[in-house]
Amino acid sequence: MPARPRRAPGRPRSDLDEEVLAATLRTVHELGYAGATVDKISAAAGTAKTTIYRRWPSKGALVTAGLVSAFGPLPPVAGDPRQNLAALVRWGADRIGRPGVAAAFAGVFADAVSDPDLRRLLRAQLQEPYRSGLEQALAVPTARALLIVDLVVGTLLHRRGITGETMTEADVQQLIAAAESLLG
Amino acid sequence: MPARPRRAPGRPRSDLDEEVLAATLRTVHELGYAGATVDKISAAAGTAKTTIYRRWPSKGALVTAGLVSAFGPLPPVAGDPRQNLAALVRWGADRIGRPGVAAAFAGVFADAVSDPDLRRLLRAQLQEPYRSGLEQALAVPTARALLIVDLVVGTLLHRRGITGETMTEADVQQLIAAAESLLG
DNA sequence: ACAATTCGCTACCAACAGTTGCGATACTGA
DNA sequence: TCAGTATCGCAACTGTTGGTAGCGAATTGT
Numbered sequence: 001m002p003a004r005p006r007r008a009p010g011r012p013r014s015d016l017d018e019e020v021l022a023a024t025l026r027t028v029h030e031l032g033y034a035g036a037t038v039d040k041i042s043a044a045a046g047t048a049k050t051t052i053y054r055r056w057p058s059k060g061a062l063v064t065a066g067l068v069s070a071f072g073p074l075p076p077v078a079g080d081p082r083q084n085l086a087a088l089v090r091w092g093a094d095r096i097g098r099p100g101v102a103a104a105f106a107g108v109f110a111d112a113v114s115d116p117d118l119r120r121l122l123r124a125q126l127q128e129p130y131r132s133g134l135e136q137a138l139a140v141p142t143a144r145a146l147l148i149v150d151l152v153v154g155t156l157l158h159r160r161g162i163t164g165e166t167m168t169e170a171d172v173q174q175l176i177a178a179a180e181s182l183l184g
Numbered sequence: 185m186p187a188r189p190r191r192a193p194g195r196p197r198s199d200l201d202e203e204v205l206a207a208t209l210r211t212v213h214e215l216g217y218a219g220a221t222v223d224k225i226s227a228a229a230g231t232a233k234t235t236i237y238r239r240w241p242s243k244g245a246l247v248t249a250g251l252v253s254a255f256g257p258l259p260p261v262a263g264d265p266r267q268n269l270a271a272l273v274r275w276g277a278d279r280i281g282r283p284g285v286a287a288a289f290a291g292v293f294a295d296a297v298s299d300p301d302l303r304r305l306l307r308a309q310l311q312e313p314y315r316s317g318l319e320q321a322l323a324v325p326t327a328r329a330l331l332i333v334d335l336v337v338g339t340l341l342h343r344r345g346i347t348g349e350t351m352t353e354a355d356v357q358q359l360i361a362a363a364e365s366l367l368g
Numbered sequence: 369a370c371a372a373t374t375c376g377c378t379a380c381c382a383a384c385a386g387t388t389g390c391g392a393t394a395c396t397g398a
Numbered sequence: 399t400c401a402g403t404a405t406c407g408c409a410a411c412t413g414t415t416g417g418t419a420g421c422g423a424a425t426t427g428t
Contacts, residue, residue: 010373032298114216158338194404
């Protein structure tokens with residue numbers, strides 16, 4: 001018999017996950033990944049550092065959760081693969097252009113190199129959930145979907161990482177054209 | 185009258201720049217950017233931490249110098265732009281696939297967000313020197329050359345950052361095809 | 369009332385980037 | 399040979415950070 005979804009005893013968690021994640025990206029935006037200390041993030045969220053560590057096991061996991069929250073679910077698409085690709089690239093460009101997102105990516109990537117737990121978290125929460133939706137929207141096999149993600153996300157992140165600026169509309173159009181050449 | 189290139193007085197610097205930079209990438213490869221402490225790097229290079237800080241102003245600058253040393257000068261190319269592009273993509277894929285390079289990139293990108301000095305160094309030592317050579321080899325204007333760099337380098341780095349693996353030959357060929365669509 | 373759990377707070381630890389000071393060393397120039 | 403200068407390796411230090419431990423108070427179900 002299935003366990004009834006009865007509420008566990010004890011004081012329930014306050015509803016502040018979203019506020020903490022928003023404060024995380026805000027602080028990373030202002031101070032960079034290294035400058036955004038967990039003390040400062042908790043102060044910006046109006047809570048305590050210990051509360052944050054009760055919910056996320058490390059700073060990298062916290063920032064990863066902030067990224068997941070900033071991206072949200074893949075937008076629904078219903079066209080042919082070419083149309084879908086253009087819409088998805090614009091969606092990604094918008095999200096990566098939001099304050100703090102690129103800096104957060106750089107930080108978790110750097111941390112993940114020496115942190116296997118964080119690496120697993122990245123793949124499970126950021127790569128895997130989007131991969132399957134992309135395969136369907138673009139009608140491509142897995143390996144091709146992953147390459148397209150590398151191309152689009154990598155290009156957008158590198159631009160922000162090196163120049164600190166977002167892409168011009170003309171560059172986004174070129175990026176769409178380059179990605180289209182991978183649709184097969 | 186020109187100042188004679190007379191050697192400055194005092195004990196000359198030991199010839200250990202290259203050994204330190206190699207030890208830097210080696211250590212970043214093994215332990216990640218955060219795990220590669222300057223203490224460990226200096227130990228791996230067989231020198232003292234203070235000697236490193238006498239030559240490079242920060243850990244970020246040290247790792248950036250390691251990257252510059254790992255890439256070396258742009259290889260000479262002498263074909264039409266299409267041939268040159270393919271050769272340059274393969275050159276970049278080889279360099280970014282070398283141990284420690286991708287992890288070093290992620291680390292300096294993350295640090296650069298909150299360190300204007302490091303941001304300037306990145307552009308002056310890693311972006312600017314290659315941009316002009318690329319414009320000539322590919323016969324494209326500046327903005328297009330920068331976009332191609334974002335596309336190629338960004339894609340290669342994102343693949344290593346997320347999966348930790350290098351690209352298959354088939355993927356490199358697809359990347360070349362995608363970049364070619366930007367040649368105009 | 370009682371058990372269970374979270375909250376905010378203070379205090380703490382180990383590790384790291386970067387600095388300072390020192391004696392020893394290697395070179396130049398007179 | 400002797401001063402002057404700059405480097406070297408070493409040890410000790412500072413300030414900060416990620417993360418932990420322990421507490422009394424608050425909030426729920428039974």
